[in-house]
Amino acid sequence: MNYQSPDQAPGLRLHFNENTAGCSPAVIAALHALTREEASYYPDYAPITAKCERYFDVAPNWVQVTNGLDEGLHLAAQAAAIAQPGFAALVIEPAFEMYAASVEAVGGRVITIMPEPDFSFPLDRILAAIAPDLRLIYLTDPNNPTGLGIPPDCVEAIAAAAPQATVLVDEAYAEFSGRTFIGPALDRHRNLVVGRTFAKAHGLAALRTGALIAHPDALAPLRRVMPPFSVNIAAVRALEAALDDPAHLEWYVGESIVSRDRIYDFCRRFGIGCLPSEANFVLLRIGDQAAALTDALRERGILVRDKSRAPGCAGCIRITAGVVAHTERCLEELEDLLAPRPR
Numbered sequence: 001m002n003y004q005s006p007d008q009a010p011g012l013r014l015h016f017n018e019n020t021a022g023c024s025p026a027v028i029a030a031l032h033a034l035t036r037e038e039a040s041y042y043p044d045y046a047p048i049t050a051k052c053e054r055y056f057d058v059a060p061n062w063v064q065v066t067n068g069l070d071e072g073l074h075l076a077a078q079a080a081a082i083a084q085p086g087f088a089a090l091v092i093e094p095a096f097e098m099y100a101a102s103v104e105a106v107g108g109r110v111i112t113i114m115p116e117p118d119f120s121f122p123l124d125r126i127l128a129a130i131a132p133d134l135r136l137i138y139l140t141d142p143n144n145p146t147g148l149g150i151p152p153d154c155v156e157a158i159a160a161a162a163p164q165a166t167v168l169v170d171e172a173y174a175e176f177s178g179r180t181f182i183g184p185a186l187d188r189h190r191n192l193v194v195g196r197t198f199a200k201a202h203g204l205a206a207l208r209t210g211a212l213i214a215h216p217d218a219l220a221p222l223r224r225v226m227p228p229f230s231v232n233i234a235a236v237r238a239l240e241a242a243l244d245d246p247a248h249l250e251w252y253v254g255e256s257i258v259s260r261d262r263i264y265d266f267c268r269r270f271g272i273g274c275l276p277s278e279a280n281f282v283l284l285r286i287g288d289q290a291a292a293l294t295d296a297l298r299e300r301g302i303l304v305r306d307k308s309r310a311p312g313c314a315g316c317i318r319i320t321a322g323v324v325a326h327t328e329r330c331l332e333e334l335e336d337l338l339a340p341r342p343r
Helices: 025-032 036-040 046-056 068-083 097-105 123-129 154-161 216-223 233-243 246-270 290-299 324-338
Strands: 063-066 088-092 109-113 134-140 166-170 192-197 210-213 281-285 316-320
Touching: 025 233, 036 233, 046 063, 046 210, 046 233, 063 068, 063 216, 068 097, 068 134, 068 166, 068 192, 068 210, 068 216, 088 097, 088 123, 097 109, 109 123, 123 154, 134 154, 154 166, 166 216, 192 216, 233 246, 246 281, 246 324, 290 316, 290 324
Parallel strands: 088 109, 088 134, 134 166, 166 192
Antiparallel strands: 063 210, 192 210, 281 316
């Protein structure tokens, strides 16, 4: 699979769910403070791992820092391939493209669960797809691109039904949903792993920092295939500074929540269908105009994502809900395209 890199065209970037405000100023200060010696030595991960354990409120050895969450997704696939060459993995659509890419890269077989018309969580079909060769299940909570959460108890039901499989719950947007699966269930089900990223809410997308959180027994096979120094020192220092500035995180999450509400109001006014999102984006059902509106907004310097090719998402666009002023500018231009005003 050829993974598409982010569109680097100039404009207001509301198409990749990034932090549209930028990282904490403390992150930039930390990067400026890097010394020549730090750049020349392999990083010591103990301090940042301990800081992450406190952030996630888990015991020592329950966190593995990774080079973005993408590395964690791939580690899970590598470990599954070692346990059973030619293994099967379950992907529930619509889904992040890197799930299938990670499985296929190590010779695994992807079993796809297609979405319901209303995107309701297909628990029965997931349970029915569990087979002896199933070694990996990717779940997303909340989902990208729908923004919908997984109903309570579903994750544990899946983990209990597939004890031979690693169940990786991708919580890339947990700071926006206010929910997490990190807790006692990870001890009850030693095949459960939670994946987190610091790209979205903390604004560290370009610095590639993520984490896997699980009981040490669940992390052990993933750690065996992880390179020894995959997270660079700039990412380590940036993450330390970001975690030390909870006020910046709280402010940005608050902006995102207000922006989501502004998008909902806009959709109600124009009779546009949209899904109630728990993430920092909203999926709009635009219809046949989706591609044309995406192109027209680009011409006006605003980048949104046409998701029409994603399973179940025909005619949909996804808009990042970040800084309120950015959202308002996007909606003003979208309104002008839908109901042109004299200029």
